Amino acid sequence: MPAISYEELTPGYEFPPASYELTPALISKYVKAVDSSGVEFVPPLAIGACAMSAMAESLSLPPGTIHASQEFEFFKLVPIGTVINCQAKVVRKLARTMMRMLVLELNVLDESKERVQSGKATIVLPLQRTNAQ
Amino acid sequence: MLSEICGGKILPPVVKHITQEKINLYAEASGDFNPIHVDEAFAAQTPLGGTIAHGMLILAYVSEMMTQAFGKNWVSNGKLSIRFKAPARPGDTVTVRGKIDSIEDKESVSSVNCSIECCNQKDETIITGGAIVKLPFLERTADV
Numbered sequence: 001m002p003a004i005s006y007e008e009l010t011p012g013y014e015f016p017p018a019s020y021e022l023t024p025a026l027i028s029k030y031v032k033a034v035d036s037s038g039v040e041f042v043p044p045l046a047i048g049a050c051a052m053s054a055m056a057e058s059l060s061l062p063p064g065t066i067h068a069s070q071e072f073e074f075f076k077l078v079p080i081g082t083v084i085n086c087q088a089k090v091v092r093k094l095a096r097t098m099m100r101m102l103v104l105e106l107n108v109l110d111e112s113k114e115r116v117q118s119g120k121a122t123i124v125l126p127l128q129r130t131n132a133q
Numbered sequence: 134m135l136s137e138i139c140g141g142k143i144l145p146p147v148v149k150h151i152t153q154e155k156i157n158l159y160a161e162a163s164g165d166f167n168p169i170h171v172d173e174a175f176a177a178q179t180p181l182g183g184t185i186a187h188g189m190l191i192l193a194y195v196s197e198m199m200t201q202a203f204g205k206n207w208v209s210n211g212k213l214s215i216r217f218k219a220p221a222r223p224g225d226t227v228t229v230r231g232k233i234d235s236i237e238d239k240e241s242v243s244s245v246n247c248s249i250e251c252c253n254q255k256d257e258t259i260i261t262g263g264a265i266v267k268l269p270f271l272e273r274t275a276d277v
Contacts (some may be wrong), residue, residue, distance in 0.1 A: 008134075010275060029161070029162045031219065032158065032277060033155070033158040033159040033161065033162035033163070034190060034193035034194070034197070036197055041208060042210075044196055044207075044208050045189060045193040046193075048192070053162070053163055053165065056164070056165065063168045064167070064168070065169070066185075066220075067187075067189070068216065068217055069214075069215065069217065070188065070192060070213070070215055071213065071215075072211070072212070073211070074207070074208055074210065074212070075209065077208055077209045092188045124245075126179070
């Protein structure tokens with residue numbers, strides 16, 4: 001499925017859900033990347049990173065897009081090996097002369113359809129360059 | 134875990150040094166290869182003037198501090214709300230600090246409200262925000 005662009009998005013748009021198996025190798029790679037030590041359970045921000053990745057895979061964002069704010073709520077411990085399902089939805093889109101912004105809602109469920117985590121991300125897209133800039 | 138959970142308590146800080154290598158490792162682990170993080174030539178041409186760490190990498194450090202302070206209660210009953218105020222760059226030393234501002238007891242649950250701040254070595258604020266951890270009431274009172 002081709003990635004959708006910012007211009008095509010409308011509030012309420014739901015990205016195709018994506019599943020991830022939180023394998024020991026995946027978590028080990030994450031833990032090393034965040035300069036942490038061994039863990040008994042999946043770090044909640046590793047799940048958050050999967051949720052953001054699920055959204056990013058189907059959204060074509062211009063280079064230079066940055067994160068402005070983030071909310072997360074964690075609902076349960078997630079054992080390593082769990083398969084999670086990540087869902088993302090556009091809740092707000094703002095386009096002004098000097099700014100383009102997206103607010104995305106994230107939800108993560110486990111195999112038993114129980115909510116593991118929810119979140120809200122605000123991202124700011126770079127201004128489109130014109131010949132004058 | 135904290136030995137005492139009470140208003141005003143300072144959480145043990147987490148200090149991390151940011152390098153381009155760590156940013157690249159995070160890009161690989163998260164799949165986020167936005168060139169603002171990993172392409173120094175591209176990033177140099179943007180208003181940011183160079184590569185910056187992923188916001189989610191800095192948030193991982195915040196979560197590490199909260200996990201060290203509150204253990205599994207954070208992972209299973211935590212809430213985080215932050216704003217990114219400035220970028221963290223390669224070469225920066227980032228310190229995540231937190232403080233318990235207040236505790237609200239309701240029925241059998243204590244909600245611990247914390248303020249969070251993350252600064253670089255120049256004491257410039259990178260992240261501000263708050264976190265809430267819900268603890269079983271007895272667990273907290275048993276520790277005080």
